[in-house]
Amino acid sequence: MSRHQRSRSGPNPGPGTGSFAGPNPGSGPSPWLPDEPTETLLITGLEVLRGEVEHVAAASGGQLRTVADIREAAPFWDAAAVVLLGSDIRELPPRGRSPAVLVGLSGDGDGLWHLAAAIGAERVAVLPDAASWLAEYLSRSRTPEPGGLVLGLVGGCGGAGASTAAVWIAHAAARQGVRALLVDGDPWGGGLELALAAEETPGLRWPDLADARGTIDPRQLADSLPLAGGFPFLSWPGTKERHAGVDNGVVAGVLDAARRGYELVIVDIGRGREALRTFAWDCDRLIVVAPALLRAAVATARLLQDLPAVETVLVVRGKSGARLDADLIAKSVGLPLAGVMPDVRRAAAATELGRLLDTGRQRKVQRFAGMVLGFGAGAPG
CATH class of the missing domain: 3.40.50.2300 (Response regulator)
Known part of the structure; x- marks a missing residue:
């Protein structure tokens, strides 16, 4: 079994590793916790x-x-x-x-x-x-507290569609009544807020949190974030100005507060080395998105060598005329298949125009996002 296939179940996986399905994940004592380890x-x-x-x-x-x-x-x-x-x-x-x-x-x-x-x-x-x-x-x-799940998405290769999948999953989770937060983890990605047409929406962005120190109050964080599509998001600014990144300690503090304040935190990680180190290692589970192409499978297999040993699954992006099917791609990279991402016409154009949320209302997109959310809920926690 690949180290990326294993569950994090064990004596003390810590807060944030439980299922994100249902209204109160983590409520009640977790059966895998030992007797008060100190x-x-x-x-x-x-x-x-x-x-x-x-x-x-x-x-x-x-x-x-x-x-x-x-x-x-x-x-x-x-x-x-x-x-x-x-x-x-x-x-x-x-x-x-x-x-x-x-x-x-x-x-x-x-x-x-x-x-x-x-x-x-x-x-x-x-x-x-x-x-x-x-x-x-x-x-x-x-003294572990109940917490939500931090779910990271990363593209197995460039242009795989991880950002699109992250938006669709966050949108679907919100429609199901899950308290979900979408986090933009790629400072070089142009700003996820542009795909949501929310660049003018008031609220905190990553640079506003650069000087945050110590424990962040989950309620204050939630009250300060902008909303789009029925869910809050935390994005890098969608502007041409260069902005300094935030250090790992700030990211860890923000994600910890998010874990305590939301049932599901979806992180669009990006593929840069620094983004992977800063965000992937604070995720409880990972989804790798890859097109159904041979080169994408090879690139994905290489990427796995840089990911933390948390439960990791594969989503294959379908494409008309693809020569390899999703099951074969999953088998070749050694990851369980969580779903096939539909090929949506004009999805790239919708992203450019800030109408990605509109594509998320399509029935086949909702089926895909529901399948991914259901896979996570049924996986061992």
């Missing part, structure tokens, strides 16, 4: 890294157990609230089931992300920059 387990032989994590653990008010290698960690792994893997650790134990965060230092560079993808870590924390995020993460792990 200890954080750190596995590293690096003294400098251990010192950094000790400061973070002290700030979060929890207990920290440190061991030097995987063998020493085995007796404590399953009982830990969170497992932190140092960047000197190159493997996971075969029975380790708790969520693992790979922690490293700012000097580790690109190798830290490659290692995280290779060993199946579910989050990455680069210290000391991510110290405040990690402290909050450790604190929440001891």
Whole structure:
């Protein structure tokens, strides 16, 4: 089984991993949670890294157990609230089931992300920059709150249609009565608000949140966001001016508040390396969108090597005259097929004209979005 096919079910997948179907996801005790885990387990032989994590653990008010290698960690792994893997650790134990965060230092560079993808870590924390995020993460792990699902969409190749699919899914979820939020994760994508014809709609955009620090109140975030098509959205501005991005800590804080404030958060991630690192690693599930073409299948298979080890499914975009069918594409990339995205005439033109929501009202689009939402609801949480 591919690491991208596995479910995140286990003793403590944390808030946000439950089904997004139904009016109150996460209500009531989750059956997979252990009996009040309180200890954080750190596995590293690096003294400098251990010192950094000790400061973070002290700030979060929890207990920290440190061991030097995987063998020493085995007796404590399953009982830990969170497992932190140092960047000197190159493997996971075969029975380790708790969520693992790979922690490293700012000097580790690109190798830290490659290692995280290779060993199946579910989050990455680069210290000391991510110290405040990690402290909050450790604190929440001891008293997990019900939360919604953060669902990321990424194109398996350029022009795959992930942004279109994200809008359609958000629109369909809102029509079903799900509290859904659409997030634009691509600072170089031109601004998702343009496809919604909502560039003049008042509300916060990403640059307005660039200086946000600490915990963000979910209600304040919800009250500050613009609306389109019956759902709120958070977009990059659809303007020609260059704008500075926001750092990983701000994104993590915003997505955490969104997870606590909405039943479903749909993130249009984009394909840039920085966007993948900033947004994909904060998602609970991923959908990869790919056309039914051989080159797209090859590009998608390569992309999977850079994605976090969370449950990942494939959506194939249908196209008239396609030589490969959806099942074959899914089998070739090693992902379960969640649905076939319909080929809608003039969809590109509708996007350019800000009328993408109009195409979402077509019956075949609604069937597709409903199928994707149903697939997520039926998958193991």
